[in-house]
Amino acid sequence: MPEAKKTRLLVVDDAKDTLVFLCGLLETNGYSCVPAASAAEARDLLQQQAFELALCDVNMPGESGLSLVRHILAKHPDTATIMVTGMDDPRIANFALEQGAYGYVIKPFEPNEILINVANALRRRKLEYEGRANREKLEQAVLARTTELRETIVRLEQTEGALRQAQEEAIQSLVMAEEFREKGTPWHIQRMSRYCALVAARLGWANERCELIRLASTMHDIGKIGTPDEILFKSGVLDPEESRLMQQHTEIGRRILSGSAELLTVASTIAWTHHERFDGSGYPRGLVGEAIPLEGRIAAIADAFDGITTRRVYKQALPPEQAVEVIRVGRARHFDPQLLDLFLDSMDQVLAIRRKYPDADRTPGS
Numbered sequence: 001m002p003e004a005k006k007t008r009l010l011v012v013d014d015a016k017d018t019l020v021f022l023c024g025l026l027e028t029n030g031y032s033c034v035p036a037a038s039a040a041e042a043r044d045l046l047q048q049q050a051f052e053l054a055l056c057d058v059n060m061p062g063e064s065g066l067s068l069v070r071h072i073l074a075k076h077p078d079t080a081t082i083m084v085t086g087m088d089d090p091r092i093a094n095f096a097l098e099q100g101a102y103g104y105v106i107k108p109f110e111p112n113e114i115l116i117n118v119a120n121a122l123r124r125r126k127l128e129y130e131g132r133a134n135r136e137k138l139e140q141a142v143l144a145r146t147t148e149l150r151e152t153i154v155r156l157e158q159t160e161g162a163l164r165q166a167q168e169e170a171i172q173s174l175v176m177a178e179e180f181r182e183k184g185t186p187w188h189i190q191r192m193s194r195y196c197a198l199v200a201a202r203l204g205w206a207n208e209r210c211e212l213i214r215l216a217s218t219m220h221d222i223g224k225i226g227t228p229d230e231i232l233f234k235s236g237v238l239d240p241e242e243s244r245l246m247q248q249h250t251e252i253g254r255r256i257l258s259g260s261a262e263l264l265t266v267a268s269t270i271a272w273t274h275h276e277r278f279d280g281s282g283y284p285r286g287l288v289g290e291a292i293p294l295e296g297r298i299a300a301i302a303d304a305f306d307g308i309t310t311r312r313v314y315k316q317a318l319p320p321e322q323a324v325e326v327i328r329v330g331r332a333r334h335f336d337p338q339l340l341d342l343f344l345d346s347m348d349q350v351l352a353i354r355r356k357y358p359d360a361d362r363t364p365g366s
């Protein structure tokens with residue numbers, strides 16, 4: 001075996017003749033041996049150089065071979081160990097193996113026993129070493145993939161977030177154009193849409209769906225873009241024909257918002273059905289009860305409550321306590337009774353939304 005490739009063995013025994021014999025035997029068979037007469041000397045040598053295998057006597061003055069094996073397992077896990085014991089005691093042998101020794105030889109031993117044990121221990125060490133290296137490689141590959149996946153998810157979330165923001169901004173522009181024309185209350189949309197999301201949350205909808213109804217409901221009156229000025233701004237009572245034209249904002253909204261995307265579908269539904277009434281007396285189709293889409297029934301309550309509590313050019317705002325009484329009268333007539341109960345039951349949160357988006361905080365020029 002060429003010098004450079006010789007396997008390095010540490011032989012630890014306090015009996016000099018055994019040490020000489022073992023080293024001679026192993027050197028003759030192609031190994032490179034370093035002798036140590038005690039566990040302490042062995043520790044020093046292990047500190048200075050790497051060994052593929054250590055052959056350790058059990059009974060030595062000072063630190064025992066078992067203790068040395070424990071040290072090697074803990075501090076030099078790449079070094080295989082074989083115990084050499086003078087006592088034919090299976091308990092010691094078992095204990096050594098349990099501690100992690102690769103094998104044991106009982107004195108007096110045949111030279112072949114030593115050589116077979118050393119060869120087996122080195123083969124096992126090589127297999128374990130390769131297994132560990134493969135595991136580490138695999139773990140690194142998994143880690144790299146996981147990191148890559150996590151980064152992709154973060155990038156996707158950022159893209160989705162940016163898209164959502166762009167979508168929301170586009171919707172806000174559309175809604176603001178209508179509000180600007182109507183010279184209405186800019187915060188009506190903010191409050192009303194949040195009331196919708198609040199009722200949705202009380203119904204146990206997932207966050208995403210609550211957010212969907214919030215965004216979709218901001219467009220409930222978008223159809224008023226198509227309502228003639230003289231009707232939209234008329235201060236008196238509308239005549240039947242004017243009422244018919246006014247009511248068309250639901251149909252116009254439905255048409256403006258028609259599309260295949262989920263947001264548009266919900267927005268279109270709300271625009272079309274937010275003036276339907278539970279008892280069938282609403283418009284544009286006079287739908288009754290649960291034939292009115294759920295989103296429309298929710299929006300009807302949110303829109304009415306905010307309308308009643310908001311000052312308009314033609315009317316004063318009612319304080320929330322009175323508004324509650326007014327909409328309660330509409331229970332099962334105008335409004336879905338169960339949804340109304342949920343809404344009234346959430347009055348603390350409703351009032352918190354009102355406080356967060358008060359009309360006093362109008363944007364300049366609105």
Ligand SMILES: [Fe+2]
Nearest residue numbers: 220221274275
């Ligand atoms: Fe409306």
Ligand SMILES: [Fe+2]
Nearest residue numbers: 192220221303
């Ligand atoms: Fe409204």
